[in-house]
Amino acid sequence: MDGPRIAKWIVVVAVVVVAWKFGMPWVKAHTSPSTSTPAVATDNACIPAADRALDVWGSGIGRFANPPYDVNAWSGFRTDVESKITAAESVGVEGRAVFPIRPPDPLEGVFV
Numbered sequence: 561m562d563g564p565r566i567a568k569w570i571v572v573v574a575v576v577v578v579a580w581k582f583g584m585p586w587v588k589a590h591t592s593p594s595t596s597t598p599a600v601a602t603d604n605a606c607i608p609a610a611d612r613a614l615d616v617w618g619s620g621i622g623r624f625a626n627p628p629y630d631v632n633a634w635s636g637f638r639t640d641v642e643s644k645i646t647a648a649e650s651v652g653v654e655g656r657a658v659f660p661i662r663p664p665d666p667l668e669g670v671f672v
Contacts, residue, residue, distance in 0.1 A: 609648035616644050 620637045623630075 606648055606651040609644070609651050613641065613644035613648045617641050 620641070624634055624637070
């Protein structure tokens with residue numbers, strides 16, 4: 561790369577970093593809803609349960625990012641995640657699931 565092209569890239573990266581560091585917080589501060597009116601229902605019991613399901617998923621999925629895959633470990637991990645998701649779904653408004661979510665199965669179709 562020649563000098564002017566590198567200088568342009570440096571300027572572009574600097575603008576993006578400044579926009580990210582200063583622009584995003586400013587936009588979030590000016591577009592967030594007012595605290596005087598609640599935006600969600602007062603029963604937020606499903607949020608901690610969904611957070612636990614997310615933690616289980618996020619902490620374990622890295623083991624299955626690259627081959628070779630341990631099918632037995634995947635089965636146990638998937639069962640654990642699905643049980644946490646089911647628990648989160650069962651805690652909803654009037655017994656209904658508020659956020660029915662299922663993570664995608666990255667090994668679906670890999671093993672026949």
